Amino acid sequence: MIFINAWGVHHDEARFPNPDEFNPDNYKGVTALASELAQSANPEDRDHYGYGSGRRLCPGIHLAERNLFLGIAKLLWAFDFAPGMGEDGKTVELDTDPTTGYSEGFLVCAKPFALDVKVRSEKRRETILKEYEQAERDVFSLFES
Secondary structure (H helix, E strand, O other): OOOOOHHHHHOOOOOOOOOOOOOHHHHOOOOOOHHHHHOOOOHHHOOOOOOOOHHHOOOOHHHHHHHHHHHHHHHHHHEEEEEOEOOOOOEOOOOOOOOOOEOOOOOOOEOOOOEEEEEOOHHHHHHHHHHHHHHHHHOHHHHOO
16 A cells, blocks of 8 residues: 655645644645646645545545535634633643644544634524524434434
8 A cells, every 4th residue: 555645745844834834825826626736747736635646536526625615614604713711711722733732543633622612793693593493404304313
């Protein structure tokens, strides 16, 4: 088996001067979809390798990228996100260290962290609850035992 060293590629200091810092400017000007960039013959055109590459490229790349966009857009529309507060009332720093801030193994996830999430407005709260009730009625109810 061959695994792409996605972590190494994404931490290439030639492409990302401070690879351990979140910097959206690293992707400034990148407007093509991941599926378009993944087909490029030039690996320098790729913005990330989260969907694999070559013959092992995720067959659902189109669906995944669009669903991620919709999900993130809806979350940003509905909620304000801020760093969480500790018991002392001070902001809890997010642990982004790759050796301590994430789970170990093949599927790596962030460890639990403090986060303050608030609905942006009462009108949005009403929309969220209305949409949830409709989803519960039309979708979730189909899977109840």
